[in-house]
Amino acid sequence: METTRRDFIKAAATAAVVSVAGGPGLARAFPVSDEISWHKSVCRFCGTGCGVMLGMRAGRLVALRGDPKHPTTKGLVCAKALFLPKIVHSKDRLTHPMVRKDDGSYAQIGWEQAMDLMATRFGEAIEKHGPDSVAYYGSGQALSEESYLANRLFKGGIGTNNVEGNPRLCMASAVGGYVTTFGKDEPMGCYDDIDHARVFFLIGSNTAECHPVIFDQILARKQASRNVLVIVCDPRKSPVSSIADIHLDPVPGYDLAVFHAMAHVIIEEKRHDRAFIDKHVQFKIMRDGKQAKVGFEEYVAFLEQFAPEKVQLSTGVDPKKIVEAARLFTFGPTTSFWTMGLNQRITGVWANNLIHNLHLITGQIGKPGATPFSLTGQPNACGGVRDTGTLCHILPYGRSVKKPEHRAQMEKLWGAKPGTIPPAPGLDTIELFRALGEDKIKAMLILTTNPGQSLPNLSPYRDAMGKARVDKPFIAVIDAYPTRTTELADLVLPAAMWSEKSCVFGMSERRYQYQPELKAPPGEARSDFDILLDFGGRLETKGVIPKGYLSSRFATTDDVWDEMRQASKDTAYDFSGMTRERLRNERGIRWPAPTTDHPGTSRRFVKGDDPLLDAGPYADASVAAGEIKFYGAPDFRAVVWLRPANPPAEPVDDEYPYILSTGRVLEHWHTGTMTMRATELRRAQPACYMEINPKDAANLEIRSGDAVRIVSRRGEAVIKARVVDMPREGMVFVPWHWEDRESLINRVTIDAYDPGSKQPEFKICAVKLARA
Numbered sequence: 001m002e003t004t005r006r007d008f009i010k011a012a013a014t015a016a017v018v019s020v021a022g023g024p025g026l027a028r029a030f031p032v033s034d035e036i037s038w039h040k041s042v043c044r045f046c047g048t049g050c051g052v053m054l055g056m057r058a059g060r061l062v063a064l065r066g067d068p069k070h071p072t073t074k075g076l077v078c079a080k081a082l083f084l085p086k087i088v089h090s091k092d093r094l095t096h097p098m099v100r101k102d103d104g105s106y107a108q109i110g111w112e113q114a115m116d117l118m119a120t121r122f123g124e125a126i127e128k129h130g131p132d133s134v135a136y137y138g139s140g141q142a143l144s145e146e147s148y149l150a151n152r153l154f155k156g157g158i159g160t161n162n163v164e165g166n167p168r169l170c171m172a173s174a175v176g177g178y179v180t181t182f183g184k185d186e187p188m189g190c191y192d193d194i195d196h197a198r199v200f201f202l203i204g205s206n207t208a209e210c211h212p213v214i215f216d217q218i219l220a221r222k223q224a225s226r227n228v229l230v231i232v233c234d235p236r237k238s239p240v241s242s243i244a245d246i247h248l249d250p251v252p253g254y255d256l257a258v259f260h261a262m263a264h265v266i267i268e269e270k271r272h273d274r275a276f277i278d279k280h281v282q283f284k285i286m287r288d289g290k291q292a293k294v295g296f297e298e299y300v301a302f303l304e305q306f307a308p309e310k311v312q313l314s315t316g317v318d319p320k321k322i323v324e325a326a327r328l329f330t331f332g333p334t335t336s337f338w339t340m341g342l343n344q345r346i347t348g349v350w351a352n353n354l355i356h357n358l359h360l361i362t363g364q365i366g367k368p369g370a371t372p373f374s375l376t377g378q379p380n381a382c383g384g385v386r387d388t389g390t391l392c393h394i395l396p397y398g399r400s401v402k403k404p405e406h407r408a409q410m411e412k413l414w415g416a417k418p419g420t421i422p423p424a425p426g427l428d429t430i431e432l433f434r435a436l437g438e439d440k441i442k443a444m445l446i447l448t449t450n451p452g453q454s455l456p457n458l459s460p461y462r463d464a465m466g467k468a469r470v471d472k473p474f475i476a477v478i479d480a481y482p483t484r485t486t487e488l489a490d491l492v493l494p495a496a497m498w499s500e501k502s503c504v505f506g507m508s509e510r511r512y513q514y515q516p517e518l519k520a521p522p523g524e525a526r527s528d529f530d531i532l533l534d535f536g537g538r539l540e541t542k543g544v545i546p547k548g549y550l551s552s553r554f555a556t557t558d559d560v561w562d563e564m565r566q567a568s569k570d571t572a573y574d575f576s577g578m579t580r581e582r583l584r585n586e587r588g589i590r591w592p593a594p595t596t597d598h599p600g601t602s603r604r605f606v607k608g609d610d611p612l613l614d615a616g617p618y619a620d621a622s623v624a625a626g627e628i629k630f631y632g633a634p635d636f637r638a639v640v641w642l643r644p645a646n647p648p649a650e651p652v653d654d655e656y657p658y659i660l661s662t663g664r665v666l667e668h669w670h671t672g673t674m675t676m677r678a679t680e681l682r683r684a685q686p687a688c689y690m691e692i693n694p695k696d697a698a699n700l701e702i703r704s705g706d707a708v709r710i711v712s713r714r715g716e717a718v719i720k721a722r723v724v725d726m727p728r729e730g731m732v733f734v735p736w737h738w739e740d741r742e743s744l745i746n747r748v749t750i751d752a753y754d755p756g757s758k759q760p761e762f763k764i765c766a767v768k769l770a771r772a
């Protein structure tokens with residue numbers, strides 16, 4: 001029975017369920033009748049941002065189907081989305097504020113008491129220890145207006161840059177890559193590029209299970225034409241490899257040399273685009289901690305060490321495959337998609353740079369079908385956190401806390417006293433939770449995320465949040481469901497869920513989409529916007545932040561949106577033309593969209609498409625239609641970086657001889673907070689497992705179904721084995737969705753992080769294995 005359900009779900013996702021109440025599976029799952037009213041919205045899960053229609057009957061959400069009128073996802077949705085109505089109505093939703101008592105149990109309290117407690121504890125911490133003794137830890141699942149408001153409250157109101165969020169764990173390296181190469185964050189292409197690409201380069205991305213609708217579109221493109229080619233780079237044979245024309249399977253952590261080797265082949269075989277390079281590209285290397293410009297010839301000489309046969313030993317990749325992949329890459333138009341396999345690394349930014357390098361030296365960029373595109377795991381990591389600047393080092397819409405003029409601009413717009421925003425970045429995620437354990441952070445607000453399960457090297461950080469001690473920090477958690485984090489909180493505040501509040505999601509292709517409030521939240525749950533506004537108002541009353549700083553400005557999220565539009569004006573993100581009215585009526589708009597009649601931008605930096613080349617601070621009349629201008633980059637030239645191919649933080653050794661990599665499965669999403677509440681999804685994939693290569697399993701006398709103890713220098717987990725020819729030899733793979741203690745794989749993972757992006761290396765650590 002379980003196999004049948006999983007097969008159904010897999011088929012639904014990889015064939016991508018179509019619209020109009022789907023096939024028979026959907027029709028059985030959710031009743032469809034004339035009594036149902038249908039409403040336009042957006043899927044709650046991944047950054048693909050599929051357009052959905054939500055069916056409401058008698059105040060209940062009863063059905064979901066893909067929206068065939070959606071311009072990019074065209075009616076497709078995957079299996080997870082189908083169960084959102086059940087998930088929203090889950091019986092164990094949090095419905096009342098709760099406070100932890102001295103004995104560790106929780107007692108229900110009223111909102112008045114709860115909010116007063118939170119404001120008092122934050123106020124006391126700020127008064128005694130200063131603004132940097134408090135922190136906000138947010139989420140790529142929070143809505144844009146909520147993240148913006150929290151950022152505004154903490155940086156411009158309280159005066160601390162201790163503002164972080166879970167996007168630090170999933171896409172910070174992609175941000176670092178875009179910024180260091182192009183000077184501006186976010187992909188320049190769009191999903192339409194799938195329809196034009198001839199070559200797809202899929203790197204460290206199990207697109208088939210993590211972004212199924214994107215994968216379905218790639219598959220459809222490949223099935224429609226024998227000329228469409230797919231190169232996959234992944235140490236694991238994920239379902240994506242089934243459509244690969246070439247599969248590169250480097251030893252985890254050693255793929256940078258493969259990307260350089262591809263560049264070496266491209267140049268040696270004169271497949272590069274010298275005219276594009278001469279006009280749009282510069283070459284740089286880091287020397288003594290400083291950027292240094294070098295020439296094309298120096299780049300060519302640098303690549304010599306990465307000739308395919310020279311990197312075979314370190315990467316484990318057949319040189320012939322590298323040569324073949326390099327050639328295919330140049331056939332173009334080429335679209336690269338990548339995600340956590342590149343980002344969750346101590347060399348994440350550099351790995352991103354090297355993919356950009358391939359596009360830049362071949363001119364495979366800024367044309368239909370040719371783009372380097374980082375996929376995002378969360379629905380609103382792009383629009384909600386990256387763009388609104390809700391991280392410790394940035395400010396809204398490409399501004400930096402380090403730049404005085406940027407701080408001044410935001411202080412003016414926010415009505416904050418000049419000098420309120422500190423000039424130095426706050427603590428990044430790992431440092432923040434370390435500081436919590438050292439009792440340097442006295443109060444933290446966690447919103448719509450589950451660090452009690454999702455942080456790497458989890459045990460000390462769980463202790464930091466929950467362990468009773470003298471002067472323990474105060475932890476308040478806003479969430480819709482009980483999680484491994486709410487169990488550590490001093491105060492739990494019940495939140496309205498998706499479809500119970502109206503706001504904007506911004507997905508991976510820069511499309512901002514409106515989602516309406518359709519139903520009331522259960523019990524006394526309130527929207528995060530309401531809670532933040534209430535919290536701010538109480539801090540005003542206590543004199544912690546200036547009177548009227550939030551309370552006199554915003555009555556609804558529409559008001560917040562209007563200020564966000566204003567904040568984007570004259571920046572590279574300019575979406576000042578995206579009125580709320582437009583977003584309600586249209587099916588999302590891709591920024592930049594600087595005027596109310598602008599239809600949105602498919603490809604940034606391209607004259608005739610990107611409106612910022614026509615008017616405003618980036619306008620340039622000398623650029624011809626269809627020509628590219630990297631207006632964010634120094635000297636308007638994107639950077640090809642000469643990056644070293646450094647190894648991972650924790651290479652294997654005699655004591656810890658296997659590499660552990662973590663990831664996701666089709667049926668579940670992140671910490672399972674939502675998907676584990678759909679019986680069908682839970683039954684389809686009921687328990688954690690560890691994939692191990694048959695040769696390794698034979699050596700260790702491990703059979704499928706055996707419980708295996710996975711031990712690292714930090715902790716251990718006990719998980720059942722699946723002996724399967726998917727991970728390469730020497731590597732095991734564990735999905736990280738399960739919350740039971742034995743399966744909490746993040747007790748094993750490493751919290752070493754990329755020095756540029758501060759993103760931890762979830763994907764690689766050394767472990768030893770033994771039958772339990």
Ligand code: SF4
Nearest residue numbers: 043045046050078081
């Ligand atoms: Fe939702 Fe992502 Fe599936 Fe689309 S691909 S339906 S956004 S989970």
